[in-house]
Amino acid sequence: MTSEPVTYPGYRFPAEIISYAVWLYHVFGLSFREVELILAERGVTVSHESIRQWCHKFGADFARKLRRRRPKPGDTWHLDEVFLRINGELHYLWRAVDQHGVVLDILVQGRRNAAAAKRFFKRLLAGLRYRPKRLITDGLRSYGVAHREILPEVKHRSSRHLNNRAENSHRPTRRRERQMQRFKSSKQAQHFLSSHAMIYGHFRPRRHLMTAAQYRRARAEAFRVWRQETCVQIAA
Template sequence: MISHAVWLYHVFSLSLRDVELILAERGIMVTHESIRQWGLRFGADFARKLRRRRPKPGDTWHFDEVFLRINGVLHYLWRAVDQHGVVLDILVQGGRNATAAKRFFKRLLAGLKYNPKRIVTDGLRSYGAAKREVLPDVRHRTSRYLNNRAENSHRPTRRRERQMQRFKSPRQAQRFLSAHSVIYGHFRPRRHLMTAARYRHARAEAFGVWQQETCARTAV
């Protein structure tokens, strides 16, 4: 029940009250506040388990950043994806300078323990400064047209931001989006590149991994 509620909340653009209503239709009486607590308690744990099951990332990483307005203050959501569109990590920061870029690079490398062969960014100079210090031997391509993978991966975030009527704090945004990017992406393969049979197989695999990693945890 808990894993299903968390799945509904992260995979679809549903509010907590929407999830409460769906569960009620199935005879499960639980408040939206309980669902919120489940998301806080189990969402990050589920995402961490799914992240461990992911294959090694591709060797080309795309970076992009978008603004988030939190309590009237401008923040930036830094995001990295590989050439397959898999979100590697995200980081909410108050800055958009070289220091912020280096912090994101170091966080990403520490989490993945793997270096890419090439990175692709837009024209923000902060990336170049961070790359020279943190990834000096990696090729760097700057192009706003080649960076569509990273830019498109922001769309689910924007939808959730509207649904949640903006994030309340940087900590809340980081906590939710870290889990959301992994759980949402786990069930969203690049369907337009797959045959119907391959997509059904990938979907069945995704559900199998989800059940293995979440049901065992909640049963403890």
Template sequence: MKTSPDPHHRHRFPAELISQAVWLYHVFSLSFRDVELLLAERGVIVSYESIRRWCLKFGSHFVGRIRRRRPRPGDKWHLDEVFIRIQGEVRYLWRAVDQNGVVLDILVQSRWDGTAAKCFFKRLLKGLSYAPRVVVTDQLKSYGVARREMLPDAEHRESRYLNNRAENSHRPTRRRERHMQRFKSMRQAQRFLSAHAFISGHFRPRRHLMTADRYRAMRAKAFKIWTQETCAQSTG
């Protein structure tokens, strides 16, 4: 069987260090210079520009590998949209989570009409072999247009009070947006938020619903999967 090329090929630093840098940047509210300082304290001299390039190159790659390892999402989807400002222009961040708070996907678009909603639904359903049982949204009519065409059998619940799960999922995005002094382009926002949502979420289970022992077991499993999927594995 043909193996995929090693994305770490021709990098001066080992895969474990690159993985650590990407993890620090996306799990914590750190800048590239903050990550550079943390690595320097450990004796690793690397520029913040190198860390920025690692996050750009490896963020989406790591997310793709982690997504293949996660359990099948729940059958109740919560969808919500918020506006973000990019270069002074209003853009819309669409987000979907399941009933367990797991992020399903996000999409940055310039509109929030029926066409934009259908585009988001297509992205959510891509590669899935099942459809959700229930779709929960706010009262934006665009969702109804997309749901009737693409998920005709799903129950649609519209209420601003039922969708707190999706709304709360936007909070980490708002914090990073402020820390980064807003996004510079739609492409940058999409690339960063896609990686940030999945990497951060991978290490942040719903701790308040777990016992301490259960949480520690979940955390250990998350670290194990991260190491397996992001660090170059020896084939010898």
């Protein structure tokens, strides 16, 4: 019996091509037209608009599957927020990472007051079903309010200098924001960044803490999980 490539219902291109396009877009910071060019060089003729639709639909689905596969987060959570200017209005990107630099969740909000902080805390706890032993934040007072009301039993350190891990995790977002010439809406920013944080992070282990052999094993495992979760396999 001959083998046939797996396809997604309603899509004429094989799953391997679609998942490859999504991978290129999120991992390497390429535009849709650049992904179109790479696929064209490989003999695949597809428009950048189709690639946009793939990344919008399948990017979120792949990220959701990867999120289910990630290990239990560390017990120290770093929380930080940075501003995003969307259509001339100021928004804030709230982000939480553990002590290993793994992104736990992100949330785009229009405020950074106590209500916004509590909303982010509740989202974190609902999505992870774990509670940390320690929280590290910057000096924003809103974190203190949310901590006292939602996680009073957790130790809380407020220090700008201890929170570099969360601040550094914003760098990929800033690069994509510039490349995309800013986000067009808070909904678009939330949708894209939720997918990007998970897919990009999946292929970015802490290489500086690994030997070459350890990194190659981690990379191979990342690809194995990606192929499994995107159903890129040959159907017998």
